[in-house]
Amino acid sequence: MTRLFANLFAVKPAHEMAPRSSSNLSSDEKLAHAIQRKCLVLNLDGYTQWHPQNPDHPRNWTSSRKAYxxxxxxxxxxxxxxxxxxGTSAAAEAQSDYNIGLGFSIFCLTSTYLIGQGIGGIFFPPYSEVFGRxxxxxxxxLGYCTFSILTAAVPSLPVVIITRLLTGILSAIPTIVVAGSIEDMFNMKARVWMIFTWAVIGNIAVCIGPIFSTRWVFYITSIGLGILFVFCLLLHESRPSLLLERKVAxxxxxxxxxxxxxxxxxxxxxxxxxxxxxxxRPLRLLFTEPIVMMVAFMGSVTCALFYVSAESLLLVxxxxGWSPQTASLSFIPIALGCLCGFFTRLYDHRKLANRTKDGKTLEPEDKLFGFAIAAPSLAIGKTSPSPTPRKANKRSGLWVFAWMTPPATNVHWIVPMLSLVLVGYALNENVYTLTGYLADSYTIYAASGFAGLILARASTSAVILPFARPMYVNLGYNRATSILAAIATAFCVAPFVFFRYGKRIREVSKFAKYSLTTYQYNQVENDLNVTK
Structure with missing residues (x-):
């Protein structure tokens, strides 16, 4: 296992520099020698590209630089x-501070944040592809740190709304651009683990956030980001095309x-x-690229299901008889479920290794096994090993949580808690597989593809979230969760669509083809068994 993770940061040996130029060389030969001395190469069209073993390319960085x-x-x-x-948990405190309703308080602290994240998700990812990460x-x-201080310190509702909107806009950078940075530094095999790690960390953080039910969390955030700001100054730029331009300049x-x-x-x-x-570009991808449209739709529904069901946890x-602070601990089994995806990644790693050993081509669909398990797990629960949603056993994740909780029944609280482990597993697998699928399909333009995903996901959740609590109060806890479980059950067909038609959909996606062509100009690895 140690060797497995060590290989993620493996670096190839540096390329031997070209011999010194001679005064007898022609101008074309002098140009070739000058480029080779920078560990670059000329392609057949006369354009300068990375040499496969150039140590300055992010894929060839040292282990310590990648790790940092x-x-x-x-x-x-x-x-x-x-x-x-x-923000959702802090909304209860803000309700009394500003004398507003709980629904409006949730909108001010959480929905505005999500709206901002959707706005930032459109601009920042493609911006990072042009000007760097x-x-x-x-x-x-720096901005998130500043606005978090204002959110906690200024006793004004308009200020809170504005600062939460601005922090939401800035949150789109780590939420989306991080996946682009991972694509910069790691090849397809390594991304199996790196995208998973990114998804686990983000989803566990989503579960931890509601446990802090006080506005002091914004002070804590500002302190943590203030320290992290210093470390960000020492980051290395990872956008390959930008680094190549700098070397050529x-x-x-x-x-x-x-x-x-x-x-x-x-x-x-x-x-x-x-x-x-x-x-x-991001809007065009969202509304014209079949892959982005499908992933954005499924991602937005999955995220909305989580936010709405999360609203029910405190009520349930x-x-x-638990206090609100104790009830917030119900997010812990969801976080534990996120970690269970580690075992699915072991299967993915073994599968990809076997296909490479047999000389078979690796396709993005080869890493969707976790999605095939997650889709039924969210609603149906325990599934068979086959990546076919039709064969799932009829036990339940959301269905158990819907009807094994008060007032329908008074079974021990451990039963709904265990069902939340399945919900957490499904949440993390959906995030990992969908974002990973976009990364493998759009390679160096993955961030632009993620922009459409985050816009759809954030806007859907922002609109639905203020109505979650009224829905549970008016319909009852059991019936309201049953609606979510029914939607999740309908999604069990989604993995079958990707397994059956995914490659065909990618082949008709124009920008996916363009991304592959551009990737070939910027790649450094001779991994002929990997298709993007």
Missing amino acids: NTAVILLLEFITSAAGTA KILYILST TLRKTRPDMVIKTLNPDSAPNAKTLLQVTLV FEAY
């Missing part, structure tokens, strides 16, 4: 995700007599191009 970048950005994701969902991590950490200064070309589709030489990349366990 990964740890900092994942910690940023953890803190901001926990602070985001803490590092600057956004620095700005988001240095080469052009030393050899102004040479014409050195790069194929950089991320460049934005004017405001029109920048608008096209940062706004038009308070019916057992």
Whole structure:
């Protein structure tokens, strides 16, 4: 197992530099030698590319550099995700502070945050593809820290609404751009574990946030981000196309007599191009790319199901006679369920290793086994090993929680708690498999694909969340959760659609093809058995 995780940060040996140029060389040969001395290569079209063993490419970084970048950005994701969902619990305190209704308080502290996250999700991911990841991590950490202080310290409802909206906008950076950074540094096999780690950390933070039912959580957030800001200053930029442009720019200064070309589709030489990349591209992907549309729809419904069911936890366990603080501990089994995905990743790793050993092509659909288990687990519970939702045994996750809780029955509280483990597993697997599928389908433009996902997910949850508590109060806890379980049951067919038609859908997605072509210009690995 130690060897398995050590391989995630493995680096290839540096390429031997080209021999010194001679005065007898032609201009073309001098150009080739100058480029090779930078550990770059010329392709057949005359464009400068990365050499497969260039140590400056993020895929070839040292283990310590990869580990540092990964740890900092994942910690940023953890803190901001926990602070985001803490707003729901803090809404009860804000209700009395500002003399407003609970539904409106939830809207002010949580819905505005999610709306901001959807807005930021459109602009920041493609912006990071043009100007790099590092600057956004620095700005988001500093801005989130500042606005969290204002949220906690200023006793004004308009200020709280504005600051929560702004922190939501900034939260889109770690929520989405982190996955792009992971794609920068790790190949398809390593991403099996890295995307899983990112999903687990984010989802556990989502579960931890509601446990802190006081506005002091915003002070804690600001302190943590203030410390993390210093570490963000020491991050290394990981966008390969931007790093290549910087290396070529240095080469052009030393050899102004040479014409050195790069194929950089991320460049934005004017405001029109920048608008096209940062706004038009994500929206176009969301409404024209079949893959993005499907993933965004399923991701938004899954996230909405979680937020609504999470609203019910305090109500349900308070019916057992627990205090609100004790009832908030019901998020712990959901967090434990997220960790159970580790065993699914072992299966994925073994499967991918066997396919590579047999010389078979790896497809994005090969990593959807967890989704095939998660879909029925969310509603139906224990499933068979086969990745076919039709064969699931009729035991339940949300169904158990719906009818094994008061007032329908007074069974021991451990029963609904155990069902929440399945809910947590399904939540994490859905996030991991769907985002991983986008990363493998759109490679270096994965962040633009995630923008559509986060917009749909955040806007759906923001609209539904204020109505969750009234729904449970008016319909009753059991019937309200049954509605969620019925929706989740209908989703059991989704894995079958991906297994059967996923490759065909990718083949008709124009931007997915374009992403593959662009990736081939920026890749450094000769992994011929991996398709993106």
